[in-house]
Amino acid sequence: MSGKPGVIVAFFAFIGAYAMRVIGNCGALAIFFFLASIKIFRSKQIHEITSQTYSIGAKSSLIVMLVGLFTGMVLGLQLFYTLVKFGSVGALGSAIALSLVRELGPVLTAIMIAARAGSAMAAEIGILRNSEQIDALYTMGVDPLRYLVSPRIAASIISFPLLTAFFDLVGIIGGYITGVVLLGTNAGTYFYRVQSSLGMVDIRGGFIKALVFGAIVSCVCCFQGYFCHMRKDGFGAKSVGLATVSAVVISCVLILISDYVVTSFLM
Amino acid sequence: METPLIEFRNVTKRFNEKTVLDNINLSIYENQVTTIIGKSGTGKSVLLKHIIGLLKPDEGSILFQGKPVSEMKKTEWEDHRRSIAYLFQNNALFDSMTVFDNVAFPLRQTTRLNKTEIDKRVMKRIEDLELGEAVGRFPSELSGGMQKRVALARALVTDPKIVLFDEPTTGQDPIRKNMILSMIIHYRKKFGFTAVMISHDIPDVFFISDRVVILWEGGVGFEGPYEEALRLKVPMIEEFLRSLDGFQDQLTGLLSREAFKMHYSAMLGNSSAEKTSAALFSVRLTVLYEALGAEASVEVLKALGEYTNRYFNNIGGFSARHSRDEILTIFPRKDLEEARRLVQDFADELKNGVVDHIRDMVSAGSDRGTCFDIYIRAGVMEVSPEDSIERIIEKGRAKQEIISKYRCDFGGNE
Numbered sequence: 001m002s003g004k005p006g007v008i009v010a011f012f013a014f015i016g017a018y019a020m021r022v023i024g025n026c027g028a029l030a031i032f033f034f035l036a037s038i039k040i041f042r043s044k045q046i047h048e049i050t051s052q053t054y055s056i057g058a059k060s061s062l063i064v065m066l067v068g069l070f071t072g073m074v075l076g077l078q079l080f081y082t083l084v085k086f087g088s089v090g091a092l093g094s095a096i097a098l099s100l101v102r103e104l105g106p107v108l109t110a111i112m113i114a115a116r117a118g119s120a121m122a123a124e125i126g127i128l129r130n131s132e133q134i135d136a137l138y139t140m141g142v143d144p145l146r147y148l149v150s151p152r153i154a155a156s157i158i159s160f161p162l163l164t165a166f167f168d169l170v171g172i173i174g175g176y177i178t179g180v181v182l183l184g185t186n187a188g189t190y191f192y193r194v195q196s197s198l199g200m201v202d203i204r205g206g207f208i209k210a211l212v213f214g215a216i217v218s219c220v221c222c223f224q225g226y227f228c229h230m231r232k233d234g235f236g237a238k239s240v241g242l243a244t245v246s247a248v249v250i251s252c253v254l255i256l257i258s259d260y261v262v263t264s265f266l267m
Numbered sequence: 268m269e270t271p272l273i274e275f276r277n278v279t280k281r282f283n284e285k286t287v288l289d290n291i292n293l294s295i296y297e298n299q300v301t302t303i304i305g306k307s308g309t310g311k312s313v314l315l316k317h318i319i320g321l322l323k324p325d326e327g328s329i330l331f332q333g334k335p336v337s338e339m340k341k342t343e344w345e346d347h348r349r350s351i352a353y354l355f356q357n358n359a360l361f362d363s364m365t366v367f368d369n370v371a372f373p374l375r376q377t378t379r380l381n382k383t384e385i386d387k388r389v390m391k392r393i394e395d396l397e398l399g400e401a402v403g404r405f406p407s408e409l410s411g412g413m414q415k416r417v418a419l420a421r422a423l424v425t426d427p428k429i430v431l432f433d434e435p436t437t438g439q440d441p442i443r444k445n446m447i448l449s450m451i452i453h454y455r456k457k458f459g460f461t462a463v464m465i466s467h468d469i470p471d472v473f474f475i476s477d478r479v480v481i482l483w484e485g486g487v488g489f490e491g492p493y494e495e496a497l498r499l500k501v502p503m504i505e506e507f508l509r510s511l512d513g514f515q516d517q518l519t520g521l522l523s524r525e526a527f528k529m530h531y532s533a534m535l536g537n538s539s540a541e542k543t544s545a546a547l548f549s550v551r552l553t554v555l556y557e558a559l560g561a562e563a564s565v566e567v568l569k570a571l572g573e574y575t576n577r578y579f580n581n582i583g584g585f586s587a588r589h590s591r592d593e594i595l596t597i598f599p600r601k602d603l604e605e606a607r608r609l610v611q612d613f614a615d616e617l618k619n620g621v622v623d624h625i626r627d628m629v630s631a632g633s634d635r636g637t638c639f640d641i642y643i644r645a646g647v648m649e650v651s652p653e654d655s656i657e658r659i660i661e662k663g664r665a666k667q668e669i670i671s672k673y674r675c676d677f678g679g680n681e
Contacts, residue, residue, distance in 0.1 A: 044375075044376065131359060131362070132355050132357060132359040133361055133362075135316075135353075135355070135359065136353070136355060136360075136361075138319075138320075138321060139319050139321065139348075139351070139352070140352075140372070140373040140376065140377065140421075140425075141345070141348060141349045141373070141376075141377045142372075142373070142376045142377060147376070
């Protein structure tokens with residue numbers, strides 16, 4: 001008799017609990033970001049920020065440029081054969097530059113850094129948490145948020161736009177390699193179209209996205225690592241592994257969601 | 268009445284449904300060593316973490332010098348917290364930093380000292396704890412004992428007023444355990460901090476503790492000096508202490524104090540009419556520590572215990588340590604003269620055994636030089652059946668004289 005209502009209640013209870021957890025986590029993430037952000041400007045941060053900028057930014061530059069090169073090349077290839085059908089091969093430079101600078105550059109760069117540096121952030125902080133090194137910081141009077149999280153957020157905000165710029169530049173060169181060198185489009189037309197079609201508004205939009213993605217990726221990854229000991233689905237090393245996976249997956253999803261939101265505001 | 272430095276007042280802490288600390292009341296006094304013992308899972312570490320603010324009580328309050336932490340301003344609490352250092356059970360060293368950087372870290376992050384001053388202070392602590400050879404190495408490249416010393420150096424580098432030790436000797440061999448405890452007691456005397464320690468290393472931990480807190484089923488089963496815990500004879504606590512004590516002193520191989528007491532009672536029951544004598548042997552461990560360092564001073568004690576055990580067991584005697592550096596031996600059916608002769612023969616044996624062994628060890632591996640003095644003392648006395656062990660020790664202390672010595676000024680044994 002009570003089977004059906006019981007199942008329905010349980011279903012809604014599950015949905016409700018899940019929703020509450022998600023909302024709670026969003027709130028915690030917002031507070032975490034706020035507290036960590038205001039601590040960026042405390043003393044003794046320069047060294048840590050520089051070190052993290054090297055780790056997140058400089059060390060990711062090669063992989064970001066490699067991905068940028070091949071993204072540009074594949075774009076050049078796809079767009080060349082599409083534009084040929086409409087007799088507008090001359091617009092190849094514009095198409096590649098605009099799609100890279102406005103959309104693909106910031107998004108793919110953010111995803112690449114989330115995979116490379118974001119996972120490292122989550123794992124490193126998670127291990128510090130599990131081996132009580134974060135507690136040790138606290139007992140020494142060192143604010144763990146200030147020492148561990150703030151420099152990573154600052155470094156990401158510095159690195160993401162710079163790496164995005166590298167990605168865009170190398171992507172345009174990749175498009176040149178396929179479009180001009182391999183498929184014979186006119187080089188002058190290609191670069192003229194790149195220059196004439198790109199406005200400051202496009203570049204600024206791309207950088208705004210990169211800043212937003214930098215804040216999201218660093219905050220999500222640090223948050224996942226910092227609270228990995230509170231996970232219900234795993235303890236110890238497993239919790240670090242799960243935190244790392246969650247960090248990358250949530251970052252990627254949030255990058256795409258926020259991309260839509262930012263784009264709609266910029267349009 | 269003295270205001271406690273730290274006071275727990277009706278503190279309760281729960282994790283989900285499990286109550287770990289249930290209405291705890293306890294006091295920690297300044298310049299004392301307070302040791303917390305209790306079965307696994309009774310909340311010892313939880314209690315320690317409340318002191319430094321890593322955990323907050325669900326109910327009740329924690330007071331610093333009479334003022335509740337909950338009523339303190341953030342800056343006031345931060346000032347208190349900065350005066351506390353915490354030695355984690357697993358050391359919690361920063362594994363991506365070298366030993367030097369680990370020890371320097373709190374100074375770099377929390378003070379405005381310049382680089383020269385930081386380097387000076389760090390090197391001083393590193394030398395104090397005999398870590399010179401490990402300066403540029405990473406924690407994973409060090410032995411467990413060395414890691415513990417690095418953690419101790421890091422905890423002490425800021426000259427804290429209170430140091431919390433969470434099982435500082437866990438996983439160490441008996442010599443290392445005693446070395447660490449020697450270091451703690453040595454630095455406590457040197458720097459004058461208040462120590463709160465979780466440890467089960469009986470008997471040594473009790474020898475160095477001013478007060479013992481026994482956590483029992485979520486509450487405080489006992490709080491006070493160790494001797495008082497034994498006198499109270501609460502059955503469950505007595506059984507627990509006996510289980511920790513065991514039958515043998517791990518360091519020296521002598522009887523545990525409980526086992527010694529049982530032997531003594533049995534002997535009185537069997538031969539109360541016969542003559543009995545005793546001798547109290549001692550070395551000044553604190554003086555040896557200054558001269559030889561932690562390891563060699565513990566070696567002296569260990570060697571003295573082993574020699575005592577071996578020598579007097581053969582003639583029916585039995586011995587146990589009754590403080591860190593005092594060994595009481597009972598000679599059943601021996602009068603005072605016989606006992607004196609035995610002790611004199613033993614003293615000759617010691618000259619060729621303990622002292623030479625230590626001299627060789629120090630000359631072989633130490634950079635302190637080989638000049639040091641060792642005095643081994645003994646007080647020989649007659650024992651009457653009504654004498655308690657405490658009374659025998661008192662008599663022995665009063666009669667102690669040097670029976671064996673090594674003085675480097677005179678070129679060796681005298």
